[in-house]
Amino acid sequence: MPDLPDISFAFPPKTSLIITGAGSGIGRATAIHAARMGLGVSAWDLDRDGLEETVEQVNRVGAPVHSWIADVSDYSSIREGVVSALEQFGRISLLHNNAGPSSSAPLEFDEALRISVGSMRAMTEAWAKAGPGEGAAMVVTSSVAGNVIGTGSDWYSASKSAVAGYVRHLAAYRSEEFRSNAVAPGMTDTPRLAGFAASNIGERVLQRIPLGRMGTADDIAFATLFLLSPLSAYINGAYLPVDGGWTITQ
Numbered sequence: 001m002p003d004l005p006d007i008s009f010a011f012p013p014k015t016s017l018i019i020t021g022a023g024s025g026i027g028r029a030t031a032i033h034a035a036r037m038g039l040g041v042s043a044w045d046l047d048r049d050g051l052e053e054t055v056e057q058v059n060r061v062g063a064p065v066h067s068w069i070a071d072v073s074d075y076s077s078i079r080e081g082v083v084s085a086l087e088q089f090g091r092i093s094l095l096h097n098n099a100g101p102s103s104s105a106p107l108e109f110d111e112a113l114r115i116s117v118g119s120m121r122a123m124t125e126a127w128a129k130a131g132p133g134e135g136a137a138m139v140v141t142s143s144v145a146g147n148v149i150g151t152g153s154d155w156y157s158a159s160k161s162a163v164a165g166y167v168r169h170l171a172a173y174r175s176e177e178f179r180s181n182a183v184a185p186g187m188t189d190t191p192r193l194a195g196f197a198a199s200n201i202g203e204r205v206l207q208r209i210p211l212g213r214m215g216t217a218d219d220i221a222f223a224t225l226f227l228l229s230p231l232s233a234y235i236n237g238a239y240l241p242v243d244g245g246w247t248i249t250q
Contacts (some may be wrong), residue, residue: 007174010229012135016040016064016089017228018082020072023050025190026141028057029217030096031222037225040206042066042085044099064089072099072119075126082126094133094228097140097163099125103156108172116159117154121166128177136178137228141220142169142183144186147239160184164239171237179236181227186243188215212243 017034021027023045031041036060043058045051058065066088068081085092097120101107107115109122120140127138145151146160163182187205206214223242225228226232241247 001050003225008039009112010225010231011039012230014040015094015135016042016085016092017094018042018044018085018123018127019096019098020044020070021141022054023047024054024187024214025218026185026220026224027056027096027098029221032057032061033218033225035065036063036088038063038188039068039094040067040089042081042089044070044072044081046071046099062143068232072116072123075122077240078119078122082130085198086130088236089182091133092127093134093136095124095132095138096224096228097138098224099123100141100159101147103153107155109155109158111224112155113159113162116155117162117166120163122245123208124170128174132178135230137232138170138178138180139227140164140180140182140192141224142167142182142184142239144165144241144243144247146182147184147241149186167239168237175236179233181232181235181238181240183224183227184239184241186215186241186242186246188217188220190217191203205246207237208249209244209246210249215244 007159017039021032022043031043043054054200055067066085070081100116140163142164143160145157146164151173167180167182
């Protein structure tokens with residue numbers, strides 16, 4: 001029988017993680033809980049103020065933290081950010097590919113896919129080129145909109161499906177380098193959905209969620225960190241809905 005991971009801790013010592021979109025919501029929650037688990041955190045976001053607040057909260061935990069103000073659709077900024085993070089941590093074995101535009105953003109379809117899907121691929125390639133090493137893992141934030149839920153935004157549903165497809169490709173063809181999985185939030189209580197639950201459509205959606213509530217950023221963060229951890233060492237190419245059971249009622 002193979003040795004099982006010691007669940008008294010989730011990650012080996014001196015493990016580091018890049019999190020994009022860390023200035024609020026799911027990215028911030030992942031950064032804070034990663035720090036509590038002893039990870040070094042490289043927090044990235046375009047929003048300087050939000051990123052500074054995340055860094056402050058990680059500092060309170062006492063974990064090593066690096067920050068990078070970046071638009072992840074700017075590939076030169078991605079490469080520079082990875083180099084900067086490596087200068088602090090030496091090696092970064094984990095990546096949470098979380099940044100992406102809100103479904104309500106007024107984007108043209110082709111440009112939206114370049115930003116949403118192309119940026120995740122560019123981020124993954126820059127990280128992988130740096131040699132994440134043994135135990136490396138990457139998780140993308142997809143959505144139930146990439147599975148069975150249609151949205152009013154054509155590019156959002158298409159992009160979330162695309163990043164899930166990219167994960168399947170990576171899992172099938174690059175597993176010797178790193179594991180790849182997708183987490184798929186349902187209706188989640190983050191700043192992007194402020195006030196949504198009280199709207200007519202929000203109330204209708206809540207009635208169809210078996211657990212009877214919106215998800216929290218913490219719910220998604222814990223699922224993400226599980227998929228990044230050695231506790232999920234034999235999970236590769238998975239698409240994990242974190243939606244309170246919403247999709248099974250559709």
